[in-house]
Amino acid sequence: MDEVTFPIIIARGMLAALPRPVIxxxxxxxxxxxxxxxxxxxxxxxxxxxxxxxxxxxxxxHRFLLSFGxxxxxxxxxxxxxxxxxxxxxxxxxxxxALLEGRIxxxxxxxxxxxxIVGDTSAVVALRNTxxxxxxxxxxxxxxxxxxxxxxxxxxxxxxEGRAERLRDRIIAMRAPDAPEGRDLAAECGSLRAEIETxxxxxxxxxxxxxxxxxxxx
Amino acid sequence: xxxxxYLELVCPAGTPAALRTAIDAGADTVYCGFRDCTNARNYPxxxxxxxxxxxxxxxxxxxxxxxxxxxxxxxxxxxxGPWHRAIDTAAACGADAVILADIGLLDYxxxxxPNLRRHLSVQAAASNPLSIDxxxxxxxxxxVVLPRVLAVDEVASLIxxxxxxxxxxxxxxVGTMVEGRCTLSSYITGRSPSSDxxxxxxxxxxxxxxxxxMESCLGDVVMNRYARNENAAYPTPCKCRLVTNDNxxxxxxxxxxxxxxxxxxxxxxxxVTALKIEGRQRSRAYVGQVVTAFRTVLDGLARGESKPQAxxxxxxxxxxxxETLSAYKKGWK
Amino acid sequence: MSxxxxxxxxxxxxxxxxxxxxxxxxxxxxxxxxxxxxxxxSKREPLYYDYLPEIVERLSAAGKQVVLSTLALITSDRxxxxxxxxxxxxxxxxxxxxxxxxxxxxxxxxxxxxxxxFNEATLDxxxxxxxxxxxxxxxxxxxxxxTLARHxxxxxxxxxxxxxxxxxxxxxxxxxxxxxxxxxxxxxxxxDPDGLAASQLTGAPLLRVNGTQTMSHGxxxxxxELTTLQTAGVTHFRxxxxxxxxxxxxEIYRSVLDGDLDAASGEALLHNxxxxxxxxxxxxxxxxxxxxxxx
Numbered sequence: 001m002d003e004v005t006f007p008i009i010i011a012r013g014m015l016a017a018l019p020r021p022v023i024x025x026x027x028x029x030x031x032x033x034x035x036x037x038x039x040x041x042x043x044x045x046x047x048x049x050x051x052x053x054x055x056x057x058x059x060x061x062h063r064f065l066l067s068f069g070x071x072x073x074x075x076x077x078x079x080x081x082x083x084x085x086x087x088x089x090x091x092x093x094x095x096x097x098a099l100l101e102g103r104i105x106x107x108x109x110x111x112x113x114x115x116x117i118v119g120d121t122s123a124v125v126a127l128r129n130t131x132x133x134x135x136x137x138x139x140x141x142x143x144x145x146x147x148x149x150x151x152x153x154x155x156x157x158x159x160x161e162g163r164a165e166r167l168r169d170r171i172i173a174m175r176a177p178d179a180p181e182g183r184d185l186a187a188e189c190g191s192l193r194a195e196i197e198t199x200x201x202x203x204x205x206x207x208x209x210x211x212x213x214x215x216x217x218x
Numbered sequence: 219x220x221x222x223x224y225l226e227l228v229c230p231a232g233t234p235a236a237l238r239t240a241i242d243a244g245a246d247t248v249y250c251g252f253r254d255c256t257n258a259r260n261y262p263x264x265x266x267x268x269x270x271x272x273x274x275x276x277x278x279x280x281x282x283x284x285x286x287x288x289x290x291x292x293x294x295x296x297x298x299g300p301w302h303r304a305i306d307t308a309a310a311c312g313a314d315a316v317i318l319a320d321i322g323l324l325d326y327x328x329x330x331x332p333n334l335r336r337h338l339s340v341q342a343a344a345s346n347p348l349s350i351d352x353x354x355x356x357x358x359x360x361x362v363v364l365p366r367v368l369a370v371d372e373v374a375s376l377i378x379x380x381x382x383x384x385x386x387x388x389x390x391x392v393g394t395m396v397e398g399r400c401t402l403s404s405y406i407t408g409r410s411p412s413s414d415x416x417x418x419x420x421x422x423x424x425x426x427x428x429x430x431x432m433e434s435c436l437g438d439v440v441m442n443r444y445a446r447n448e449n450a451a452y453p454t455p456c457k458c459r460l461v462t463n464d465n466x467x468x469x470x471x472x473x474x475x476x477x478x479x480x481x482x483x484x485x486x487x488x489x490v491t492a493l494k495i496e497g498r499q500r501s502r503a504y505v506g507q508v509v510t511a512f513r514t515v516l517d518g519l520a521r522g523e524s525k526p527q528a529x530x531x532x533x534x535x536x537x538x539x540x541e542t543l544s545a546y547k548k549g550w551k
Numbered sequence: 552m553s554x555x556x557x558x559x560x561x562x563x564x565x566x567x568x569x570x571x572x573x574x575x576x577x578x579x580x581x582x583x584x585x586x587x588x589x590x591x592x593s594k595r596e597p598l599y600y601d602y603l604p605e606i607v608e609r610l611s612a613a614g615k616q617v618v619l620s621t622l623a624l625i626t627s628d629r630x631x632x633x634x635x636x637x638x639x640x641x642x643x644x645x646x647x648x649x650x651x652x653x654x655x656x657x658x659x660x661x662x663x664x665x666x667x668x669f670n671e672a673t674l675d676x677x678x679x680x681x682x683x684x685x686x687x688x689x690x691x692x693x694x695x696x697x698t699l700a701r702h703x704x705x706x707x708x709x710x711x712x713x714x715x716x717x718x719x720x721x722x723x724x725x726x727x728x729x730x731x732x733x734x735x736x737x738x739x740x741x742x743d744p745d746g747l748a749a750s751q752l753t754g755a756p757l758l759r760v761n762g763t764q765t766m767s768h769g770x771x772x773x774x775x776e777l778t779t780l781q782t783a784g785v786t787h788f789r790x791x792x793x794x795x796x797x798x799x800x801x802e803i804y805r806s807v808l809d810g811d812l813d814a815a816s817g818e819a820l821l822h823n824x825x826x827x828x829x830x831x832x833x834x835x836x837x838x839x840x841x842x843x844x845x846x
Contacts, residue, residue, distance in 0.1 A: 044263070048262070048263065116425060116432070116450075117424075117425055118424070118425055118426070118427065119424060120421060120424070121420040121421070121423040121424060121425075122262055122419065122420035122421035122423070124420075125261060125262055125263065125420040126261075126262030126263040126420075127263070128263070128501070129232065129233070129261060129262060129263030129264045129499075130263040132232070132233055132235065132236070132263075132501050132502055133233040133234065133235055133263070134235060135235050135238075200730040201730050201731050201732060201735075203730070204729045204730035204731050204739075208729065208731075208737060208739055208742060211742065292667055292669035292670065292673075293669060293670045293672070294669065294670060294695065295669060295670050295671060295691075295694075295695040295698040295699050295702075296670075296671070296694075296695075296698040298670055298671070298672060319667075320667070320669065320670070320672075320673060321667075321672070321673040321676050321677070322670050322671070322672025322673040322674075322675070322676060323672070325672060325676055326672065342649075343624075344649065345624065345625065345626045346625045346626055346630075346631055346648075346650050347631075348625075348631060348649075348650035348653055348654070349625070349648065349649040349650040349653065351653070352649055352650070352652065352653035353649070367624070367626055367720075367721035368626060368721075372626065372627075394720055394722055395718040395719065395720045395765070396624060396718070396719045396720060396721070398667060399623075399624075399665065399667075399718060399719045400717070400718040400719075401688075401689065401690045401717045401718065401840065402717050402718055402758075402765065404690055404834070404839065404840055405715075405717050405767060405833075405839060405840035405841050406839055406840075406841060407839050408833065408837070408838050408839035408840075408842075410690060412667065412669070412690065413669060413690065433752075437839060439751060439755075439757060439841075440751045440752050440753050440755075441751075442752070443752050456718075459752055460749040460750060460751065460752075460757065460758070461749065461750040461751070461752060461754070462728040462747055462748065462749050462750075462760065463728065463729075463747070465728075466752060467727075467728070469724055469727060469728060469749055469760065470720075470722070470724060470765075471722075545721055545722075549732065549734075550721075550722065551721050551722050551723060551733045551734075
């Protein structure tokens, strides 16, 4: 297994755009910076039980192993067989980043099936809740560190930014009731449903009465 | 005397960050709990320690808002210590009220901290004027969080006959069983809202892929099965799919969220003091969006203006993308 | 001496079926105390009065203590009036809601399993209010039961046989399952004298629906725990009426309580009476309620 370790925090934005060695170096620096600026996050992550999560972005050719609890949090690029882990998180990069950043509510993501969890769900809930305790501007942290690479970084970051926004819009759009102009479909549905309920109710009563007449207990 | 012209907005905070978000978004009151089994949202990584509560109270008080602390589980026999400490800590941190359900704890809080407001939790399931009056006379409660079993006209009738403030649920994930009296979760997992502060704890939840379907399970029990493109809700026992008489259905309730935004004027007219938003387990992003929308609608209501965009936002945020008026609506029963 | 009680009948039985069961209990069963009264649904109450005087008379004549149980969920004026009437009776009353406790304050009464008694402080409070017997919630572990029973200065009662009540609701799931409205339900629950089976999508049974009440599919059978509970100070052992022959069930429990029959043999005999229904004892073992552990 060939592994390159870098903190989870840097995953956002730079993952697709930067070459691996750059990610490694930047990650180490970002990690140091993050730990300086957000000691509580690292303390809280370390306070969780030792946990290994496999993260599978469905639109990237990579899988990652995210570790936290006791040791400092790390994200490991996985090659080959799946490592032993507590749970596997699957979703598009957009969804996973949005989840980890707390920008989109995880419950909402689960409802729309943008993310699926196989295994120990509590490990994922613990991670999400812990990340949600911090108000972190990951972008600012990462940008400050990128130095000469800032241009590439910012371009890719902006791309993610846009994607996350679009994802949220899409989620909201999926929920919004279809309402073609000139017709109140919701009202029509409602009245049809009410009619069906009435008919069902009438039918059910008939059945019950019939059953009673026959003296048959269900 | 309650000011009937104003509806207090009571908002959830699972973390200090969510508390600040809720206050900034316009919450009048934020409720939270400690990081243990003393509150009914005892989830991993969630909730406050004493230092965080003290800071949260300072943040809220500096802006003229309230922080109230839910200590609304039932203490275990022989182990009441954590619950007593939670009440003492809430008082020491300057919390504006504690939300309690257990009779023994109400008794303790009244004797030990007579000046700390006591709210009766929904977990106490006080659903009639006689019960509420009993809690008021015996334990001096100032407010009751009404169980979600009453239609709007019943809420109005009840409030007209009680001498304490009424807080009602307005938005969020709600069960169909009377709270504080449901053990479906512990029947399946061994852990319940009443004793452990968790319903369907995450460590018992798993999703299993089965061909073209996905099954959501709680412990060894299959709660639901979804087609690939179907929305998957959290496997809460009262929202599972069950088979009766060879017919599979959401026997108790569909996976829907409560959204009472359409009946706020009626709730106000009924004499409701405070509106509660459920969701200490939700992210601060969610809390921020819901509180902002409710603040907008409530401010509009006070001025007689409608706020269609905020109302639309709330529809979009309802649990599972579907919403209900639950017991508030006639015929729900 | 350990007392055997028959809890209130949760299911909606036809008046004659109910009468016959209670008459047999009065005439044949080694039961010390019988709880009567509709606990689940106030709509059923008027039907409950059929044969009630005869039942009370027969049970009293047989020397059994008769207790009137009150509703577990009270919201309407009609329900308030009903419990006020019941609490005004000369008979001893079992309170299943705080509203009833407030009516019974200061005079001897029993608190039912729907009152959340999880700790000593709550128990002490109820005793100060006049409770002479306290039923413990079904969810409690054996450890918690033992702690409370030892602490309790009055009688302690625990459910040791029958489907466990797991939740109370305003909504009637029986009506929902049969596609009728609660307001015009025509008592569809009467079609299922043993409750309506609710299974998982896999077909495995999970729960039983009884109107607004949801119960365990399995029967709680705590025969193996009886000795421990007796030692801990539990004084009353409740059998919850099921379609099984309750007279024979009572005989088995009486024999095990008296040490005339060992628990395993009692269980074997019980299986002959209860058909396919599985047994559960998870809660008392400190586990998930639906579990069954033999050791």
